[in-house]
Amino acid sequence: MSSPDPGLQQILLNTCENGSRVFAGGWRVSGARTSVAPPTVGTRVGAVALRFSADAEGPGCKGDFDVSAAVPGECQRLGMWVYLEPNANVSRVGFGMYDGEDESLMHLVEANWTGWKWVELDLRQPIPQAFPQAAKNKTLDQPVKTVHVVWFTRTGGPTSVIVDGLLAQTRMPAQDESAIKAEFLGAGAMEPGRPNLSIALTNFRPQAGTSEISYALRRDSAMFEPGNEASLLMGEVLAEGRTSHSVASRAVSLVPLEVAAELTPGAYLATVRVSSGGSEQTLHRHVFVMPPALQEVSADSRFGLNVSNIAYAPINRRLGVGWVRFENLKWPFVNREEGVYRYDGTVGPRINHDAILQEYAAHELNVTPYLFMTPPYRRAPDAPTDAKGSCYPPADLSTYGEFVFQTVARYGSRKHPADALLTQDKKSGLGLLTVCELWNEPNLNDPGWGHWVGTHEAYLDMFRIGAEAAKKADPDIKVTNGGYAGIIVDIIDRLRSYTYPDGKRPIDFVDILNVHHYCGQSPPELATVDTNVDRSGTKLGKRTYEQDLRELFRWRDKYAPGTPVWLTETGYDTHGNRAVGERNQAAWIPRDVMLALAAGMDKVILFREVGSSPHLYGSCGLISSSGALRPSWFTYATLIRQLDGVTEGIKLPLDDENVRVYAWKRGDQTILSAWAVKGRASVSLKLGACTITDSFGYSQQHASIESLDLSEFPIYISDIGDMSAVASLEHEARRLRAEDDARRDSLASRNAYLFDFGSMDAVGMVEVGDSRLCTPVVAADLWDEERGYGFQPRAALMDEIAGWVRDQLERDSTRINGDMHFRVKVKPGRYQLKIGSVAKSNNAKLFVRNTADGELVFDISRQGTLAEAPLRVTDEDQHLIFATNGYINIRWLTLIEEP
Numbered sequence: 001m002s003s004p005d006p007g008l009q010q011i012l013l014n015t016c017e018n019g020s021r022v023f024a025g026g027w028r029v030s031g032a033r034t035s036v037a038p039p040t041v042g043t044r045v046g047a048v049a050l051r052f053s054a055d056a057e058g059p060g061c062k063g064d065f066d067v068s069a070a071v072p073g074e075c076q077r078l079g080m081w082v083y084l085e086p087n088a089n090v091s092r093v094g095f096g097m098y099d100g101e102d103e104s105l106m107h108l109v110e111a112n113w114t115g116w117k118w119v120e121l122d123l124r125q126p127i128p129q130a131f132p133q134a135a136k137n138k139t140l141d142q143p144v145k146t147v148h149v150v151w152f153t154r155t156g157g158p159t160s161v162i163v164d165g166l167l168a169q170t171r172m173p174a175q176d177e178s179a180i181k182a183e184f185l186g187a188g189a190m191e192p193g194r195p196n197l198s199i200a201l202t203n204f205r206p207q208a209g210t211s212e213i214s215y216a217l218r219r220d221s222a223m224f225e226p227g228n229e230a231s232l233l234m235g236e237v238l239a240e241g242r243t244s245h246s247v248a249s250r251a252v253s254l255v256p257l258e259v260a261a262e263l264t265p266g267a268y269l270a271t272v273r274v275s276s277g278g279s280e281q282t283l284h285r286h287v288f289v290m291p292p293a294l295q296e297v298s299a300d301s302r303f304g305l306n307v308s309n310i311a312y313a314p315i316n317r318r319l320g321v322g323w324v325r326f327e328n329l330k331w332p333f334v335n336r337e338e339g340v341y342r343y344d345g346t347v348g349p350r351i352n353h354d355a356i357l358q359e360y361a362a363h364e365l366n367v368t369p370y371l372f373m374t375p376p377y378r379r380a381p382d383a384p385t386d387a388k389g390s391c392y393p394p395a396d397l398s399t400y401g402e403f404v405f406q407t408v409a410r411y412g413s414r415k416h417p418a419d420a421l422l423t424q425d426k427k428s429g430l431g432l433l434t435v436c437e438l439w440n441e442p443n444l445n446d447p448g449w450g451h452w453v454g455t456h457e458a459y460l461d462m463f464r465i466g467a468e469a470a471k472k473a474d475p476d477i478k479v480t481n482g483g484y485a486g487i488i489v490d491i492i493d494r495l496r497s498y499t500y501p502d503g504k505r506p507i508d509f510v511d512i513l514n515v516h517h518y519c520g521q522s523p524p525e526l527a528t529v530d531t532n533v534d535r536s537g538t539k540l541g542k543r544t545y546e547q548d549l550r551e552l553f554r555w556r557d558k559y560a561p562g563t564p565v566w567l568t569e570t571g572y573d574t575h576g577n578r579a580v581g582e583r584n585q586a587a588w589i590p591r592d593v594m595l596a597l598a599a600g601m602d603k604v605i606l607f608r609e610v611g612s613s614p615h616l617y618g619s620c621g622l623i624s625s626s627g628a629l630r631p632s633w634f635t636y637a638t639l640i641r642q643l644d645g646v647t648e649g650i651k652l653p654l655d656d657e658n659v660r661v662y663a664w665k666r667g668d669q670t671i672l673s674a675w676a677v678k679g680r681a682s683v684s685l686k687l688g689a690c691t692i693t694d695s696f697g698y699s700q701q702h703a704s705i706e707s708l709d710l711s712e713f714p715i716y717i718s719d720i721g722d723m724s725a726v727a728s729l730e731h732e733a734r735r736l737r738a739e740d741d742a743r744r745d746s747l748a749s750r751n752a753y754l755f756d757f758g759s760m761d762a763v764g765m766v767e768v769g770d771s772r773l774c775t776p777v778v779a780a781d782l783w784d785e786e787r788g789y790g791f792q793p794r795a796a797l798m799d800e801i802a803g804w805v806r807d808q809l810e811r812d813s814t815r816i817n818g819d820m821h822f823r824v825k826v827k828p829g830r831y832q833l834k835i836g837s838v839a840k841s842n843n844a845k846l847f848v849r850n851t852a853d854g855e856l857v858f859d860i861s862r863q864g865t866l867a868e869a870p871l872r873v874t875d876e877d878q879h880l881i882f883a884t885n886g887y888i889n890i891r892w893l894t895l896i897e898e899p
């Protein structure tokens with residue numbers, strides 16, 4: 001970069017490495033994305049260059065990639081290396097920016113070359129507005145707030161530019177000139193081989209300076225994090241070196257680090273110490289080496305990923321998932337007017353579903369779309385007209401059946417006559433879908449953010465319409481309910497308990513049961529709140545994730561035996577108010593998946609493919625928004641390769657609750673997975689000779705193993721020479737499981753009186769061996785001899801519903817006072833009584849009368865009280881009376897028979 005003014009400071013704004021700050025966008029383009037440029041292109045700065053790509057609607061479309069935040073000081077020049085491929089489809093390329101007055105400016109040059117070219121802009125010259133902005137002054141006002149790489153297309157279709165090394169020259173305010181600032185360059189992810197690592201040195205001094213540099217590269221199976229003791233599981237040093245380097249005044253200089261080691265799949269840590277001007281800096285860079293591609297993936301795979309951008313299909317195939325849950329086969333995207341369906345990208349946001357599904361098939365990725373959102377012309381008159389209105393039910397539920405039929409007819413396996421199809425090309429039976437999901441999270445119905453702003457009953461009515469339409473289109477298609485948010489059996493039970501007029505139930509139309517679960521900021525083994533369901537952030541959970549899974553499969557085995565269960569959303573945010581950071585995401589995701597698989601989950605589909613946005617679940621991506629593979633991509637890839645094809649997993653019983661060891665079966669082979677729930681742990685386990693693979697894919701053979709040192713990152717143990725200790729633990733695990741099943745079966749046979757007060761709709765369940773649905777009670781339910789319960793001598797005062805509480809038992813209640821009581825007819829026996837209630841007046845008491853041992857009295861607080869006690873009923877005609885001396889809200893009441 002030229003510099004007529006020696007007082008200007010050179011700054012490297014963006015190294016354009018894997019993981020650099022880049023936000024993809026554009027105008028009249030889709031699929032805007034970032035990827036590493038092919039090695040044949042070479043580089044100008046660091047280890048790699050970046051390709052910015054999109055798909056243009058036609059000529060004159062714009063790629064617009066934000067590559068730098070505010071430039072310090074008064075920016076005088078910008079420069080970057082730009083590589084144009086012969087098929088780049090670029091007419092002009094250059095810089096866009098927003099200045100200090102938020103005016104959008106743009107400088108372009110003719111894209112009349114191929115290969116590398118240095119493109120530079122002198123900001124002291126007039127710069128045109130990017131588009132007309134009448135209120136702006138058409139002049140650059142410092143500081144430059146953002147810098148963008150922009151280009152325009154020659155024609156429609158794929159378009160891209162390759163960029164490396166964005167630099168600026170700026171007039172800086174006074175700086176600390178005592179040191180030279182060091183910055184790591186080099187790929188975070190690489191193919192096996194020798195790493196290409198370097199650092200950038202920025203000299204803020206008015207004179208040249210020299211830095212002394214030492215560096216080392218070592219294995220890192222626990223993803224070292226400065227200050228985190230749990231990550232201090234450092235491996236052997238593979239390479240190290242020393243060098244010195246001089247940097248010109250106010251300039252940037254690149255220093256390559258000579259690393260002779262050949263790296264195989266796994267995780268590594270590069271550490272560099274830079275000394276200059278009497279100060280020292282220590283830099284760390286994680287290096288992840290790509291796993292080999294699986295030779296094949298199939299519909300039998302138990303692993304998947306939520307996706308939206310077809311550009312990532314190749315890297316998803318490399319990941320090893322067999323399934324992708326496609327987010328954008330939405331009703332408004334294919335049908336915006338009566339009787340016309342288009343799947344070719346000419347509707348709405350111009351998503352070409354034909355091309356997308358064909359591309360996934362070409363990469364051996366099986367697709368399950370969720371079919372949801374209501375087009376504007378199908379909504380009820382009182383539905384919002386903005387985007388939120390798409391989450392409201394259609395005015396006529398039967399129209400959803402039309403959408404499902406047309407979609408499954410096109411992409412299912414059966415051909416249909418032209419007069420049954422509402423597409424112009426009349427295509428059907430394309431064989432691109434075998435599963436379809438009907439809507440998404442229908443139990444989240446908050447008008448502000450829910451995916452189904454309607455009643456659960458309306459969803460279940462529409463679900464049947466959609467399911468029958470799908471089967472009409474393709475009898476072989478597998479239908480799954482819209483994934484329920486949270487593993488909440490009392491909500492899932494509506495599939496069994498809701499009855500259609502002809503006596504059938506929703507579960508009769510479900511081929512695959514579908515749920516979601518998010519553990520928030522907790523390790524999966526300790527999570528008790530699903531933060532997607534309960535967004536208050538304050539409510540304490542009752543059951544753990546594992547207990548919820550156990551209840552779900554008990555329910556499945558009882559009411560829908562043999563039905564596969566899919567977990568189609570789960571994951572962890574790295575940023576925002578549910579952030580766990582990239583290290584925890586990488587450690588916890590494989591554990592989350594393994595807990596679900598061991599419980600019996602047929603498939604687990606992670607949320608999601610790409611994302612760094614701080615809004616809720618917007619940063620769950622295994623790939624960052626800049627296109628960098630996160631550490632979790634590698635830990636998920638390792639999990640897939642280690643457990644692909646397993647049919648059973650069982651938790652081995654160990655004394656240390658901080659240790660988890662699971663035994664997995666793949667044919668006659670046993671694979672172990674093991675980790676510490678928190679921090680570090682060890683377990684004595686004699687295995688003889690075996691192979692141990694860490695979370696990032698590094699495998700090592702061991703002549704004899706007698707104990708395992710564990711971190712929060714799982715390890716996988718295969719080719720086990722001595723199975724005696726494992727076999728003994730497996731036997732004990734099965735005995736304990738059978739014992740627990742027998743205990744629960746015994747509980748399930750007992751009499752129980754279960755009441756949930758306040759609503760006929762939000763009815764909770766209580767575990768009595770199995771999860772049992774409570775009897776709903778509302779204020780108007782007067783005593784009825786035949787029914788055996790009710791209020792007397794008059795109705796209760798009122799019902800209250802706390803809609804923000806997601807626990808079905810806790811969210812609603814019925815208020816009583818001393819003028820009425822609740823009466824229950826109970827068979828003779830010994831019972832355990834539990835009552836959840838809250839006082840609405842001071843010094844309120846709850847009285848339980850007519851027990852065989854006399855009256856029970858409980859003080860009830862305004863914060864809520866769980867009252868519990870054993871009691872006996874000895875008379876066949878005995879009725880228990882629940883009364884108060886003040887005002888209380890009864891939430892729920894259970895009487896469970898004791899043996």
